Amino acid sequence: MKKVRTLVFSDLLTIWRNTGLEFSEIILAQEMMETGRDPVAVKRSLKYLMDVMLEEAQKNFGKPFKTLTGLTGNNAAKLCASKPRVLSEFNWVATVTALSMAESNAAMGRIVACPTAGSCGVMPAMLYALRNVKEADNEGLLKAFIVASGVGNVVAKKATLSGAAGGCQAEIGTATAMAAALMTYYFSHNPETVGHASALALKSLMGLVCDPVGGFVEVPCVKRNAIAVNVAIACAEMALAGIESVIPFDEVVEAMYHVGRSLPESLKETGLGGIAATRTAQKLVESIHKTLNSGSET
Amino acid sequence: MGLLEVAGPIMVGPSSSHTLGALKIARFAYKLMGIPEEVTFVLHGSFALTYKGHGTDRALLAGIVGLKPDDTRVKDAFAIAQSYGLKFNFEVSDLGEVHPNTVLVKAKRGNIYNEVRGSSVGGGAIKINQINGVDCDLTGEFPTLVILNRDLPGALRGILECITYNIANVYLRRVNALEGLALTIIELDSNIDDETLKKLRTNKYVLEIYNVKSEEGENLGIQ
Numbered sequence: 001m002k003k004v005r006t007l008v009f010s011d012l013l014t015i016w017r018n019t020g021l022e023f024s025e026i027i028l029a030q031e032m033m034e035t036g037r038d039p040v041a042v043k044r045s046l047k048y049l050m051d052v053m054l055e056e057a058q059k060n061f062g063k064p065f066k067t068l069t070g071l072t073g074n075n076a077a078k079l080c081a082s083k084p085r086v087l088s089e090f091n092w093v094a095t096v097t098a099l100s101m102a103e104s105n106a107a108m109g110r111i112v113a114c115p116t117a118g119s120c121g122v123m124p125a126m127l128y129a130l131r132n133v134k135e136a137d138n139e140g141l142l143k144a145f146i147v148a149s150g151v152g153n154v155v156a157k158k159a160t161l162s163g164a165a166g167g168c169q170a171e172i173g174t175a176t177a178m179a180a181a182l183m184t185y186y187f188s189h190n191p192e193t194v195g196h197a198s199a200l201a202l203k204s205l206m207g208l209v210c211d212p213v214g215g216f217v218e219v220p221c222v223k224r225n226a227i228a229v230n231v232a233i234a235c236a237e238m239a240l241a242g243i244e245s246v247i248p249f250d251e252v253v254e255a256m257y258h259v260g261r262s263l264p265e266s267l268k269e270t271g272l273g274g275i276a277a278t279r280t281a282q283k284l285v286e287s288i289h290k291t292l293n294s295g296s297e298t
Numbered sequence: 299m300g301l302l303e304v305a306g307p308i309m310v311g312p313s314s315s316h317t318l319g320a321l322k323i324a325r326f327a328y329k330l331m332g333i334p335e336e337v338t339f340v341l342h343g344s345f346a347l348t349y350k351g352h353g354t355d356r357a358l359l360a361g362i363v364g365l366k367p368d369d370t371r372v373k374d375a376f377a378i379a380q381s382y383g384l385k386f387n388f389e390v391s392d393l394g395e396v397h398p399n400t401v402l403v404k405a406k407r408g409n410i411y412n413e414v415r416g417s418s419v420g421g422g423a424i425k426i427n428q429i430n431g432v433d434c435d436l437t438g439e440f441p442t443l444v445i446l447n448r449d450l451p452g453a454l455r456g457i458l459e460c461i462t463y464n465i466a467n468v469y470l471r472r473v474n475a476l477e478g479l480a481l482t483i484i485e486l487d488s489n490i491d492d493e494t495l496k497k498l499r500t501n502k503y504v505l506e507i508y509n510v511k512s513e514e515g516e517n518l519g520i521q
Contacts, residue, residue, distance in 0.1 A: 027301070035300040042301060045520045049306050052519075068312065069351050105311030108353050108373035113422065114305050117314045149305040156304050162420050164315075215344070216351045217312040292350040 006034060008250045009154045009195055016191050023191040024143040027150035043146065050145045053101075053112045053124035054131060060100040060109065061128075067106035069288045071218040075226075076100035090133045094229045098125035102222040115152045115161045118168075118217050119175035121225030123148065126179040126232060130186055140186055147191065148182035151198050151249075158250065159257035163210035164269040166260025172228045173205040173256060177249075179232035184239050199245035199252045200235040206252075207259050209267035211274025214285040220275060307422060308368040308519030315399055316352035319418025320345070321372065322517075324361025326426055326438050327403040327414040329510045333363050334405035336385040343398035345418075346390040355388055358401065362386075367422075368519035396427070412508070432481045434469040439517055441489045445498070446473075446506040449480040453503040460497040463488055479505070 007030055015026050028039035062080025065073040076099035084092040098121035105111045111120040127145065130136040152161070155174045160166040177198040184190075184197040205228070213219040239245075245252070266273030275281055309318045324339070339358050341349055349355050359375035363382055371378060379386055393400055397417035404413050415428035416438075426436040429444055436442055443461075447453050449472050458465070467485040489511045490498075498507050515521060 031301045037300065037302075045302050045515075045518070046305055048520045049302075049308065049518075052308055068353055108310050108312065108317070108356065110308065110368055110370050111311050112306055112308050113314055113318075116421070117309065117311050117318070120311070145305075146301075149301045152304040153299075153301050156299055161304070164420060214351060215348050288351060 006157050008158060009151070010248060010250050012150070013191055013195065022143070023185070023189075023194075024146035024150075027146055030150075031153075043142075046146055046149060047142050049112050049114065050127060050142060052110070053114065053127055056104065056110055056112075057097045057101060057124040057128040060104045062096050062100060065103040065107035065109070067103060067218060068108065069106075069214065069216050069218055069292075071213065071216065071284065071288070072103055072106055072222040075222060076103050079226075090129050091230055091233055093133050094125040094129035094233065095226045097128045098122055098225040098229045099222060101125065102225040106216075106218045106222060115156070115174050115178065116163070116171045118163060118221050119171040119225060119228070121222075122172065122175035122179045122228045122232065123182070125225070125229040126182050130183065136186060144182045144186040147185040147194060148178040151181040151194065152178045154250070155202075155253050155256075158253045160260060166257065167208060167263045167268050168210040168224065169202075169205050169208040169256055170260055171210070172224050173202050173208060175225075176201040176205055176228045176232045176235070179229055180235040180239070183233065183236035187236075187240055193239050195249045196243070196245045197236045197239035199247060199249040200238060200243070201232055202249070202252045202256055203245065203247065204231055204235065206256055209263060209274045210269040211267060211276045212269065212271055213276050213281040214288060215269070215271035215276075216288075219281075302518055302520070303421075306518045306520065309422065310368065310370060310372045311353075313352050314422035315418045315420055316345070316348065316354050317357045317372075318367050318422035319399065319424050320354045320401060321357040321361040321365070321367050322422070322424045322438055323401055323414065323416030323418065323426065324358040324403055325364065325366075326361075326416065326424075326510065327405050327412065328362050328364045330414065330444060330508045331405060331407060331410055331412050333382055333384065334407045335383070336406045337362050338387045338389060338404040340389045340391050340393065340402040340404065342391065342393040342396060342400040342402070345399050345401055349388070358403075359384075359386060362403065362405065366516060366519065397425070429483055430481055431473060432469060432471045432483060434483045435467070436483070436485055439512060440466060441486045441512045442510040443482075443484040443486065443490070443498070444508040444510065445482040445484070445504055447480050447482055447503045448505065449475070449478040450503065453480065454482065456501060456503045457482060457484075457498065460494060460501055461486070461490065462494070463490055
């Protein structure tokens with residue numbers, strides 16, 4: 001059978017160096033080669049996904065939510081009501097957005113699973129902060145979003161995006177690498193710089209375990225989204241300053257995959273290890289189950 | 299998996315496997331037979347343990363009344379189901395050697411009764427692995443015909459002759475030897491037209507036919 005090799009990030013960089021084409025167009029062309037999808041239609045669909053993220057971020061910014069278990073729901077509202085002491089306006093807006101979207105997700109709100117539901121706060125946080133604080137133009141933002149999706153796609157093909165298969169590093173780690181790519185490409189239009197930013201981000205979250213209390217996507221997931229976008233901002237800022245990742249992005253992805261494989265099952269979305277196994281978590285879960293099972297559902 | 303699956307889909311939270319996948323399985327049953335009068339969801343494994351905290355119950359009800367995965371009314375599914383007069387029931391049971399996130403949907407309307415068993419296998423992807431007791435392996439992304447037909451020589455040929463579309467998979471099993479009944483599940487690359495459906499409905503071997511259509515962009519929520 002004829003084997004088609006899927007291109008990794010370094011292959012895309014080589015194409016870019018040889019052709020000088022707009023990097024987001026290279027990613028769309030690669031998608032056409034691999035899936036047969038029309039690049040114009042893919043670009044339009046990606047714009048739709050980006051617009052939904054921005055729309056939901058706007059709608060939910062700093063609002064309180066009633067989540068399914070009640071373990072979270074007021075974090076975005078609290079940070080929104082608090083004047084930041086040291087965080088920049090950009091970081092603050094991004095952090096509030098990440099909390100808002102993650103809490104909206106826990107309250108069965110509409111989200112874009114970019115790349116997953118559990119990590120759905122990171123990308124809209126970066127998009128929203130760029131648009132609202134840096135007045136990013138739509139076309140520039142879309143190109144950067146396509147590049148970020150391309151970075152996520154490399155992880156999906158070479159490793160995994162699933163917390164159950166690879167731990168939180170696969171979900172939040174990938175979201176952070178994508179958000180770092182987004183910010184870096186928006187300001188630099190340089191895919192090599194993007195590679196460094198994404199590698200720095202994924203390395204900094206390497207080994208992160210998936211340990212949701214009771215298995216529910218609330219604790220620690222909601223706040224991890226908020227931390228992650230700040231990691232992404234710092235990594236992008238470093239890469240934009242010319243700081244390079246010693247290890248190239250593709251190899252970091254491979255390393256992340258191997259780490260994920262070697263994590264015990266208790267640390268992969270089973271709710272049995274990490275903070276999910278703490279005494280407080282166990283008590284909370286017991287009382288949540290009591291409430292859920294006694295409450296009327298209507 | 300491609301760029302759009304990485305950057306999407308649009309859905310309601312909180313979990314792609316416990317909410318989105320569950321909704322898609324129930325929605326397959328809805329597309330099969332419309333909104334039933336009575337439905338029982340038999341929850342297995344991880345679904346059985348955490349279905350309330352993940353909103354799996356609401357997602358299943360949303361799916362069975364035809365809501366799409368990105369519909370913001372999914373969280374109000376209990377009220378919506380009641381407004382349709384739907385009688386619903388959740389049961390917890392061991393369904394045997396199946397994926398941990400598996401649900402069996404038993405749906406009834408008048409004298410029509412169907413069972414759909416599906417597993418949510420991660421990232422919102424599903425496998426419909428049994429329809430009315432017949433094993434199959436459907437992703438739910440392609441149009442599917444479910445046909446109750448006479449268990450006679452030439453029946454399969456007679457059915458397939460009506461279909462000029464490319465067929466991806468066929469599953470066939472005798473379901474009742476005494477009454478001479480077989481179930482045929484046909485997964486297609488594209489939706490069939492009304493003319494083909496009419497031909498199948500009037501085919502001498504066909505007793506019941508369910509046409510599960512696929513809709514543009516329904517899996518990603520992109521309009």
